Amino acid sequence: MKLVPNCITLSRIGLALLLLIFEPLGPAFTLVYILCGITDMLDGPLARRTGTASSLGAKLDSAADMTLAATALYTLYPFLGLTLALGLWVLVIALLRIASMVTALCKFRTYGSIHTYGNKLAGLLLFLTPLLLPYVDLKVWTIVVCTLATLSAMEELILLLISKELQLDRKGLYIRQRRSS
Missing domain, CATH: 1.10.287 (Helix Hairpins)
Known part of the structure; x- marks a missing residue:
């Protein structure tokens, strides 16, 4: 089990x-x-x-999430109608995520992606994107998803920079962690 x-x-x-x-x-x-x-x-x-x-x-889960996001972006890119500006925005989000990975590796000597509520919500919106393509205004949807993805990526990077230990299940920057007894 x-x-x-x-x-x-x-x-x-x-x-x-x-x-x-x-x-x-x-x-x-x-x-x-x-x-x-x-x-x-x-x-x-x-x-x-x-x-x-x-x-x-937790690390496998993060790797699986990144694998799904990368393959979905690669296969669906032609259908997303990304302008140059939106494409650059996606690149900035990817660079923030890479900066978080490098920070975790340098600071904690391990790979780790924090499972914040922001990251979970951004992941959900990314997951829903291909399923909603026929039903949404793609430009508006992309802006909403990219805004949330940017904020969650920045939150994760800040958490990694200010934390003394790696807490993969930290829920957010301003959300108190429950202490385990």
Whole structure:
């Protein structure tokens, strides 16, 4: 039972890579994409419920999230209609995320992505993007998603810079952590 949450997380990495072979926004792509979302919703709660949550699991989850985001962006880029300015904005967000990874590596000697509420919300909006493409004003949606992604990336970088220890489950900059007894 200990390995089940990590296996679910690892399956998301495999499923995300599988997206590269399917027609973007086609039925198979959409099904696999939704399966990626389901695995993301299951692994963390299952690990906490079974008492098997671990630093490794949190790191695998972050790696799986990045793999899904990268493959989705790569396959869906032609459908997103990004202007040069929006494309540069996405690049700035990516650079903020890379700066956070480098900061965690240099400061804490490990990879880590903090699971803040902002990061979770930005991830949810990113996940919903391909599913909502036919129904939203793409320019407005992209601005909303990029704004939230920028704020959450900046929050994570600030948290990493000011923290004395790496807390992967920190909920936010101004949200107090509950002390475990």
